[in-house]
Amino acid sequence: MGIFNTENLEIFSLALFFISFFGIITSKNMIKSIIFVMLIQTAVIMFWLKLGREDTATPIPPIIYDPALLDYMERIADPLPQALTLTAIIIGFSVVAVIITMFNALYRLHGTADWKKLEEVEGD
Amino acid sequence: MLTFLVIVPVLLAVLLFIFSTNITAKIISIVFQSALFVASIYLVMITRDAEVITIVGSYDDILGIILRANSLSAIFVMLTTFIFLAVSVYSYSYKDRRDARTFWFLMFVLEASFIGLFLSGDLFNVFVLIEVSTLVTVILAMYDRKKRNIFHGKVFLLANVVSIQFYLLGLGYVYRITGAMDMERVTYALAGMDAGNLLLPYALLMTAIAFKNTLIPFFSWTPKTNIYRKSPTVVAAVLSGLQAKTSLYLFIRFQEIFEPIAAHDLFLAIGIFTGIFGAVMAICQSHIKMILAYHTISQIGLITVGISLGNEYAYIGGLYHIFSHAMFKTTLFLSSGIIIHSYGTSNVNEIRGVFKRMPIVGAATAAAVLGIVGAPFFIGSVSKYFISSDVGPLILAVTIALSLGTIISFMKFSSMFFGQSELRGDSPKAEVCKSIPVIVMGVVCLAGGIMGTQFIYFFFRYSVGIQIWSYAQKSIIFIVCALVGYLIYKYVVKGNALLSRLGAVSFGFKSVCASMGIFLAALLLW
Numbered sequence: 001m002g003i004f005n006t007e008n009l010e011i012f013s014l015a016l017f018f019i020s021f022f023g024i025i026t027s028k029n030m031i032k033s034i035i036f037v038m039l040i041q042t043a044v045i046m047f048w049l050k051l052g053r054e055d056t057a058t059p060i061p062p063i064i065y066d067p068a069l070l071d072y073m074e075r076i077a078d079p080l081p082q083a084l085t086l087t088a089i090i091i092g093f094s095v096v097a098v099i100i101t102m103f104n105a106l107y108r109l110h111g112t113a114d115w116k117k118l119e120e121v122e123g124d
Numbered sequence: 125m126l127t128f129l130v131i132v133p134v135l136l137a138v139l140l141f142i143f144s145t146n147i148t149a150k151i152i153s154i155v156f157q158s159a160l161f162v163a164s165i166y167l168v169m170i171t172r173d174a175e176v177i178t179i180v181g182s183y184d185d186i187l188g189i190i191l192r193a194n195s196l197s198a199i200f201v202m203l204t205t206f207i208f209l210a211v212s213v214y215s216y217s218y219k220d221r222r223d224a225r226t227f228w229f230l231m232f233v234l235e236a237s238f239i240g241l242f243l244s245g246d247l248f249n250v251f252v253l254i255e256v257s258t259l260v261t262v263i264l265a266m267y268d269r270k271k272r273n274i275f276h277g278k279v280f281l282l283a284n285v286v287s288i289q290f291y292l293l294g295l296g297y298v299y300r301i302t303g304a305m306d307m308e309r310v311t312y313a314l315a316g317m318d319a320g321n322l323l324l325p326y327a328l329l330m331t332a333i334a335f336k337n338t339l340i341p342f343f344s345w346t347p348k349t350n351i352y353r354k355s356p357t358v359v360a361a362v363l364s365g366l367q368a369k370t371s372l373y374l375f376i377r378f379q380e381i382f383e384p385i386a387a388h389d390l391f392l393a394i395g396i397f398t399g400i401f402g403a404v405m406a407i408c409q410s411h412i413k414m415i416l417a418y419h420t421i422s423q424i425g426l427i428t429v430g431i432s433l434g435n436e437y438a439y440i441g442g443l444y445h446i447f448s449h450a451m452f453k454t455t456l457f458l459s460s461g462i463i464i465h466s467y468g469t470s471n472v473n474e475i476r477g478v479f480k481r482m483p484i485v486g487a488a489t490a491a492a493v494l495g496i497v498g499a500p501f502f503i504g505s506v507s508k509y510f511i512s513s514d515v516g517p518l519i520l521a522v523t524i525a526l527s528l529g530t531i532i533s534f535m536k537f538s539s540m541f542f543g544q545s546e547l548r549g550d551s552p553k554a555e556v557c558k559s560i561p562v563i564v565m566g567v568v569c570l571a572g573g574i575m576g577t578q579f580i581y582f583f584f585r586y587s588v589g590i591q592i593w594s595y596a597q598k599s600i601i602f603i604v605c606a607l608v609g610y611l612i613y614k615y616v617v618k619g620n621a622l623l624s625r626l627g628a629v630s631f632g633f634k635s636v637c638a639s640m641g642i643f644l645a646a647l648l649l650w
Contacts, residue, residue, distance in 0.1 A: 116632075
């Protein structure tokens with residue numbers, strides 16, 4: 001797998017986080033801002049996925065404790081981050097859907113996706 | 125029991141949306157809000173003695189998601205239900221609201237998400253509920269289609285979505301360090317920990333929380349205040365009265381959770397600057413809702429100062445100021461809605477003679493104004509008295525400067541009480557339904573001042589005494605401040621072109637986001 005393994009996932013996700021944050025700050029087009037918002041969400045989700053696959057303070061997943069299954073339990077991933085990630089994905093998806101709907105309405109109104117022009121038109 | 129407080133509003137909202145007509149939706153919502161308010165008072169009564177804990181889904185407490193009501197969160201729940209009750213009575217007479225069902229559906233969901241936020245004992249649920257409440261707030265703020273609030277709503281939503289990513293990332297680090305999501309467990313696990321390890325999660329989480337709080341290093345007041353301008357009155361009232369409170373509640377909670385590293389001094393300084401800045405910006409405005417919106421920021425600064433000072437009196441004062449701020453700010457927003465309807469304009473410089481046209485509503489509004497400037501015998505004076513009761517000369521000077529700023533900005537606001545104006549709006553007379561909540565809350569503004577110690581005892585089980593002599597001293601300071609404020613207003617502020625240009629300063633979405641990065645860097649370097 002080379003450098004793209006789970007060990008490096010944290011660095012990649014943090015890098016993606018700050019790259020897309022930089023993108024949000026600098027992009028001139030509203031659509032690009034929205035894309036970077038989606039990317040920043042992806043970065044956070046990647047980070048959470050990494051959390052499920054490492055030795056945290058509780059290496060054993062918080063399911064019913066059974067000494068007979070101890071060997072097995074130490075090898076499987078922590079299910080909690082995965083469950084939370086799913087929730088985060090759904091929320092992120094719905095928020096982006098609303099944002100894009102709003103963008104659509106704005107674009108029909110003003111015919112531009114440029115932040116500067118929109119701020120001139122709308123800000124009074 | 126706590127589950128019902130969260131789930132019943134949502135279920136009722138769905139039922140109303142499907143089955144009822146507009147009129148019945150209004151009536152049922154008022155009845156239901158009253159019942160919810162009574163239930164929340166009961167919750168305040170029982171949580172004073174012991175915490176109430178509900179584990180959702182009947183798992184044991186390791187696996188289950190916990191709802192936890194302590195005395196702090198119960199007060200916030202009570203505030204929520206009270207303000208929603210006031211708002212539902214207020215909007216009973218809306219005639220132009222053709223689709224009251226949709227509106228009330230969204231309002232109920234918003235209420236449920238606020239209550240859930242206050243009761244949640246789980247850090248991830250806090251994230252979910254913040255997202256829900258932000259989304260619903262934005263949709264409600266754009267509700268008046270004629271006013272086209274889309275752009276400001278979009279900036280608000282985008283900025284909030286970006287800030288919440290910091291929260292989620294910080295939460296990941298918390299989970300990695302402690303292996304828990306439950307607030308109490310996390311507090312317990314972090315208690316003895318080395319501050320160096322906690323710096324990154326603390327900085328990430330606090331960036332999100334401080335953004336929501338509109339503290340000063342952010343230009344975050346830009347989306348927050350711009351959204352007020354065109355949103356419906358009741359939504360503006362809820363935004364200022366409650367949404368600001370959710371972030372303050374989270375701020376208090378996170379400072380408790382991260383006790384080993386909590387940067388009280390930094391937030392004290394930030395609070396001071398926020399307070400002064402908000403007051404200065406409020407002076408520069410002439411749109412009636414914008415004055416109130418900037419004022420909210422100034423008051424949040426004062427509350428942050430009270431909470432971060434670290435002495436018990438100031439802490440109680442800060443908490444009581446949260447309550448009083450919710451009271452007078454909701455009153456002011458609702459009555460400003462009545463006034464705007466009555467005069468057909470939202471420019472403070474054109475509205476004159478409110479007392480003459482609607483004496484009772486005018487009196488209630490005046491009570492709220494006196495409360496916010498901290499006049500003796502009104503609600504604001506008690507909380508300001510406690511915040512500044514046991515502090516050094518620097519903080520004392522700051523609080524006096526803050527009340528001076530408040531007084532100056534409300535000189536402009538209160539000039540609309542007197543005089544004569546021929547402007548006519550849709551409904552020159554104040555409607556009964558709209559007046560009732562304004563009057564009731566105006567009375568609370570007075571009662572909360574006169575019986576301040578009793579209120580504080582009821583809320584916090586904390587008996588405090590107000591010393592007559594120092595209270596009188598504070599009152600004299602207030603009167604001097606009022607005179608000075610009047611003079612400054614008359615000779616400096618009035619008609620100053622520079623100030624109104626300053627008031628129009630507003631930042632774009634990109635600088636708002638950049639400020640998040642700056643704040644994160646500042647916290648990491650602190």
